[in-house]
Amino acid sequence: MLNPEIKAKLRAIVGEKHFRDDPEALVAHSYDGTPMLQSLPDGVIYPSSAQEVSDIMKVLFEYKVPLVSRGSGSNLCGGTVPVEGGIVMVMHRMNRILEVDRDNLTATVQPGLITAEFIAHIEGMGLFYPPDPSSMRISTIGGNIAECSGGLRGLKYGTTKDYVIGLEAVLADGRIIRTGGKLMKDVAGYDLTKLLVGSEGTLAVITEATLKLIPPPKAKKTMLAMYRDLYGAARTVSRIIESKIIPATLEFMDNPTIRVVDDFAKLGLPLDMEAILLIEQDGEPESVERDVERIREICELESADRIEVAESREEAEKLLTARRSAFTALARLRPTTILEDATVPRSRIADMVLRINEIAKKYNVTIATFGHAGDGNLHPTATTDARDTEEIHRVEAAFAEIFEASIELGGTITGEHGVGVVKAPYLEWKVGEPGIEIMRGIKAAFDPHNLLNPGKVFAKESKKRVVLQHG
Amino acid sequence: MGEANANILKKPNIQHTNPLAQTLLNKLDYDQLTNCMRCGFCLPACPTFRETGMEPESPRGRIALMKAVADGLMDPDQAFQDQMNHCLGCRACEPVCPADVKYGQLIEQARDAIEDHAQHSAPVKGLRKLMFKGVFPRRGSLKLLGGSLAFYQKSGLRKLARGTGIMRLFPEHLREMESILPDATSRGVIERLGTFYPAKGKPIARVALFRGCIMDVMFADTNVHTVQLLSEAGFEVVIPEAQVCCGALHAHSGEMEEARSLARLNVGAFKEAGVDYIASNAGGCGALLSEYDHLLHGDADEGMREDAKWFAHRVIDVSRLIVEHGRVPRFAEKHAADAETAVTYQDSCHLRNVMKSGSAPRELLRGIEGASFVEMKEADRCCGSAGIYNVTQPEMAGQLLEHKMEHAADTQARYLLTSNPGCLLQMKLGIEKHKPPFRMEAMHIVDYLYERLALSPENKPQEK
Incomplete structure (x- = not known):
């Protein structure tokens, strides 16, 4: 519960309604x-400007009230659940595109802007912002920055962190900082911009972002390859990369995923396939044609059962819908x-999919796998x-083992969703004890009283690593 | 695939002290509450969320509130009840929901529970009883109402009422509504065409017309035109006399039992007619008719449950029936001399989101000679009419209508067409209130199409 004094001060800043x-x-x-x-906050606030955010933070800092921005x-790691109460700050009112700079190819936006609306606007101007998380119709740019969202185009174009070049953010004590700028080169001190991207709201509240834009590719082609053999699909991924082709999209779906997606989107996908690869290449028209032809050969070589190349934009959209x-x-289900x-x-994709299947069987749980095969990011x-608490325990145990397997194969516990609450107990497995210590130090430097999104990233207690027996 | 464990607790085992909370826990489908995974994909589809940007005003938010009450996390206070009523019930959230959550059913269950405990003031209670139990379900009362309305409109009483300023005693939005009401009649479709109307040419199928209650009093012409259009498209049409109001207004207002008894009467009436299709020309009615199987799924009589399925599977929108199964007649725009006449279409939410008839009306309009179909921005977004929403929630309805009319004006369309009486009245109100800078007329798509049937005069369908 908030004392009336705090409430009065907050209302004075944003107005009664907000x-x-x-x-x-x-x-x-x-x-x-x-x-x-699920965890209840003590209040919800809707600021309309960086100044209001700053004024709010000063109040919260004074009274030591936690804040979740x-x-x-729409995130999947518990990143915005107020597990320690306090104030939830909703950024929806700060949703404007402040500027699109054609000379510097940058856009400056407020954090509450919906990703898909931003992308539509930019594309309408003949420009391109590649990060496209599957939730982009609802997710905000600010949320994407906080979680360093990926998407389908990560393999070739990178993720959110590769496009954020400047930030305005409010610190825990209410001071406003600016990092980076409309600069492609900037080595003035530590790279705070990159540090804040993916910091899950634990270091500062982002109030403005300068994003890098690029010219859009001139041509794009989409194709599907379907396999009765899972390994054929996995080997196809490796061979495409070996052939020095980096597709814009290289997505994977296993059989349980194919079945349910087809039922949902009524796309007429073949239900007897063990794996589908969705492959997209973009660029200059001639090189796109050449790459797609080469990829088709590789798919054939790896015994793809069916290969479909979309002949129109509508067909391509339909294929993309399946994965999305x-x-x-x-x-x-x-x-x-x-x-x-x-x-x-x-x-290591094939090994990982095999490992997931084994683990699901061991714990008698249903796990379907799809994901961004091109960048090794599986879901x-x-x-x-x-x-069903008993089954949930088995699911949790299965996931712990999947994280373990991932690290064993040289991977990570989370590729694009963030640590949040859900993966906090496993973070140490990936970054080690010194890694956690350094990260805690950074957190303390930004937020000495642990007010910003407390309970996230760092677990009270790390999970003990289970010793795995693989036959 | 892991099978659901039969031993798990499907609903929380809580005894709520708040009686409304207990009724909500009992009535809400807890499986559906659990199925909502809170992904938020419904947010951009929801008109009230779009207007306010407030999470509680979204389907995800409302479901979370329902679940919180069922789980004992919050009391179903006045704000909760208001929030449930603030939903338009347009169900635009359902087609975009990946988890297939039956939001429409949840909101009806919530309203039904709230209505069980409602403390209406005496006049409201009286009016609800009169309308829901006395007028809508009763053919005789409706005709009487139609007759008195017609008398009011034609006798000069309306003129007198407007002239004396007595209408000014009513809230503004009710006054606005009164001004755009069409002329009522006590001569419905059966009085004008009889109970059977033959097909033009070889009959494709036998179709029963659902005439509706308000439709047949306020929009009897549309019913007549629907029959004649269906006949032109090759269907023979029967109009079962024993049919009653569909019960949609009851279901949306929490009068579930009354809705069910109306449904039973209709199922019986149409089953007896033995038809291939049941045609509806009102999205709001059609949507509920197409869900009679769900509405009656708990019926004690197994035969009734089966008949309700029979009924629900035959319900189809008139445009879709013509496009998908009929011989589409030739339509021509009469004004077309040099320039094409622009027409646009406002979806009826329930027609699009529940009856899945979004493309058929557009296909018919694209086929009209001398007319050009212009898609309106956000045509699939609710206009704010939403049953009786524009009467109960005038502020939100007014906001939605304002945006709607901006988009309508952008189309430059001469005709703004729609498929539901409520939407049509709302469009008429919008044109009256926001006055587009050119001549625009709102019409039911059936009336518009009927008038553009390209027929020689002697081939025009005849009334009795």
Whole structure:
């Protein structure tokens, strides 16, 4: 509960309408896209400017009240659930595109801007912003920056961090900092811009971002290759890269995923295939044609059962829809869907998919796998029921083993969703004890009183690593 | 695939002290509450979220509130009840929901529970009882109402009422509504065409017309035109006399039991008619008719449950019936001399989101000679009419209508067409209120198409 003095001060900053602590507001900001996680805040605030954010932070700093900043609350790691109460700050009112600079090829935007709306605007001007997380129709740019979101184009174009070149952010004590700028080169001190990208709201509240834009590719081609043999699909991925072709998109779906996506989107996908690769190449028209032809040869060599090259934009969109619906379509199987993002070097994709299948079998749980095969980022997705505690325990044990397997193969516990609450106990497995210590030091330098998104990234206790027996 | 464990607790085992919370826990489909995975994909589709940017005003937010009440996390206070009523019920969130959550059913269950405990003031209670139990379900009362309305409109009483300023005693939005009401009639479609109308040419199928309650009083012409259009497209049409109001307004207002008894009467009436299709020309009615199987899934009588499925699977929108199964007649725009006449179309939410008839009306309009179809921006977004929403929630409805009319004006269309009486009245109100800078007319798509049937005068369909 907040004392009336704090509430009065917050209301004085944003106005009566934009601070709420009624039950309806508290309940509606107690969750995000993460299953089985809910915690009530003490208040919800909707600022309209960096100055208001700064004034709010000064009040919260004075009274030592925690703050969780958020956009649409679509993340999957519990990153915006107020697990230690405090204030949830919703950035929706700060949703403007402040400037598109054609000379410098940059855009300056506010954090509450919806990603897809930004992309539509930029593309309307003949420019290109590549990061395209599957949730982009609802996610905000600020949320994408906080989680360093990836997407389907990560392999060739990189992720959010590769496009954020300048930030304005409010520190825990209310001071406003500016990092980077419309600069392609800038080595003035530590790179705070990159540090804030992916910091999950634990270091500062982002209030403005300068994003790098690039010219759009002139041509694009989309194709599907379908395999009865999982390994044929995995070897195809390796061979394409070996052939020095970097596709714009190289996506993977296993059989359980294919079935549910087809049921959802009615795309007429063949249901007897063990794997589908969705491959997209863009660039100059001639080189796109050449690459697609070469990729087709590789698919044939690896015994793809069917290969379809989209002949029109509509056909291509249909193929893309299949992959984009995967996560959410899986939700139809059972009430609860738990999706992770273990990531391995792409040469180990086949091993990782095999490992996931073994683990699912061992724990007798259903796990469908799809993901960004080109960058080794897989989404093993468990379909279960939160009300079945016994099964949930098995699912959790299976995921712990999947994280372990990922690290063993040279990978990581999370490729693009973030650590949040869900993966905090496993972070030490990836970064080691000294890694955690350094990160805690950084956190303390930014936020000495642990007010910004407390309870995230760092676990109270790290999970003990299980010793795995592989036959 | 892991099978659901039969032993798990499907609903929390809580005894709520708040009686409304207990009713909500009992009535809400807890599986559906659990199925919402809070991905948020519904947010951009929701008109009230788009207007306010507030999470509680979104489907995800409302479901979270329902679940919080069922779980005992919050009390179903006045704000909760208001929030449930603030939803338009347009169901635009359902087609975009990856998890296939039946939001429309949840919101109806919530309203039904709220209605069970509602403390309406005496006049409101009286009016609800009169309308829901006395007028809508009863053919005789409706005709009487139609007759008195017609008398009011034609006798000069309306003129008198408007002239004396008595209308000024009503809230502004009700006054606005009164001004755009069409002329009512007590001569419905059966009085004008009889209960059977033959097909032009070889009959493709036997179709029953669902005439609706308000439709047949306020828009009897549209019903007549629907029958004649269907006949032109090759269907023989029957109009079962025993049919009653669909019950949609009841279901959306939390009067579920009344809705169910109306549904049973309709199922019986149409089953007896033995038809291939049940045609609806009102999205709001059609959507509920197409969900009678769900509405009656708990019926004690197994035969009724089966018949309800039979019924629900035959319900189809008139445009879709003509496009998908009929012989599409030739339509020509009469004004077309040199320039083509621009027409645009506002979706009826329930027609699009529940009956899945978004493309058929557009296909018909694209086929009209001398007319050009212009797609309106956000045509699939609710206009704010939403049953009786524009009467109960005038502020939000007004905002939605304002945006709608901006988009409508951008199309430069001479005709703004729609497929539901509520939407049509709202469009008329919008044109009246926001006055586009050129001549624009709102019409039901059936009336528009009927008038553009390219027929020689002697081939024009006849009334009795």
